[in-house]
Amino acid sequence: MAELRGALIGCGFFAVNQMHAWRDIAGASIVAICDRDPERLKIVGDQFGIAKRYTDAAELFAGESLDFVDIATTAPSHRPLVEMAAAHRVPVICQKPFAPTLADAKAMVGACAQAGVPLMVHENFRWQSPIQAVRAVLDSGEIGTPFFGRISFRSAYDVFSGQPYLATGKRFIIEDLGIHILDIARFLLGDVSVITTRTVRINPGISGEDVATMLMDHDSGAISVVDCSYATKLATEPFPETLIEIDGSDGTIRLAQGYRLTVTGKSGTAITDVSPPLLPWASRPWHNIQESVVAIQQHWVDCLAKGIEPATSGADNLKTFALVEAAYAGAASRQPVQLDTLL
Ligand code: NAD
Ligand code: 89Y
Secondary structure (H helix, E strand, C coil), rough: CEEEEEECCCCCCCCCHHHHHHHCCCCCEEEEECCCCHHHHHHHHHHHHHEEECCCCCHHHCCCCCCCCEEEECCCHHHHHHHHHHHHHCEEEEEECCCCHHHHCCCCCCCCHHHHCEEEECHHHHHHHHHHHHEEEEEHCCCCEEEEEEEEEEEECCCCCCHHHHHHCCCCCHHHEEEHHHHHHHHHHHEEEEEEEEEEECCCCCCCEEEEEEEEEEHHHHHHHEECCCCCCCCCCCCCCCEEEEEEEEEEEECCCCCEEEEECCCCEEEEEECCCCCCCCEEECCCHHHHHHHHHHHHHHHHHHCCCCEEEEHHHHHHHHHHHHHHHHHHHCCCHHHCCCC
């Protein structure tokens, strides 16, 4: 099969990882890039040897014949760009957070469905190899039926120097990072019916909340706690590790700092090192996230080839996005929020 011809829109901080990953992936390559900032366009174009460069996405779609487009801009531009891709019948990947509001997200899913265009949200955390290792243990049946989970991300890593916009939005940790951890909770324990949330801001230099604690009822009957913080100073900084505790009817899973996986189940206790590989272009501590970018982009290419829906399709991501909206609503009202009122 001929290589898929892709274009990348948004050549900022995170897009560099996506460009590295596209070079590693069989079956697709990036033939054109777009950024409204000519400086970013030049930096990424020169680094990856891409000659076709556009400062206007409309000109990109008009000028190129594309098999897919990869949108790596920040959320405010996602809806117009996804709708532009749908109008040109170009399959589309869109970075998280999928949109500024759930109403926008639903409209984007609708536009792609109506155009018959595949849509995947770049929700990559569930593709991290330690998280996939936890999923594999659950699938093996070793710990029986899960009844409790804690999915935890606590750090004091300075994310603001690389992503200064994170310090200025009214919303911060749930929308930016919690969205991944909520998605992991869905991936491991299934969909959610009710969420209760408390948030607080510790860092006086930012506008949004930097600590969030969420309690969720899953349709499976399991209960989980999702807790996120960028105000937690630890002896050894864990960024960007997600730590996991799952209790099941026949045992337990613990994914501890340092990528140490302990499984106690039907066949005893096993301790494994599930550290992600350090790809040649990757850099610690981001290598965990960087590896997952390759995995999700390869998944996209495989799904396009087979004509099947990606795991984090737009439709699937509405359920993760609804958790974000519900968390903010519940933090404001201090009341539990039912998810079926939003979806
Ligand atoms: P950034 O601001 O560094 O880069 C965004 C780029 O998009 C900028 O260069 C900007 O000029 C360009 N842009 C914006 N609107 C445009 C438009 N309409 N047309 C063309 N170009 C446009 O942002 P970033 O830190 O790279 O983040 C991008 C997205 O990636 C965000 O949504 C962020 O949440 C997400 N992100 C995801 C992960 C992950 O692990 N999945 C990690 C970090 C960031
Ligand atoms: O933007 C965020 C993301 O998606 O992963 C980590 C991050 O870069 C900072 O919280």
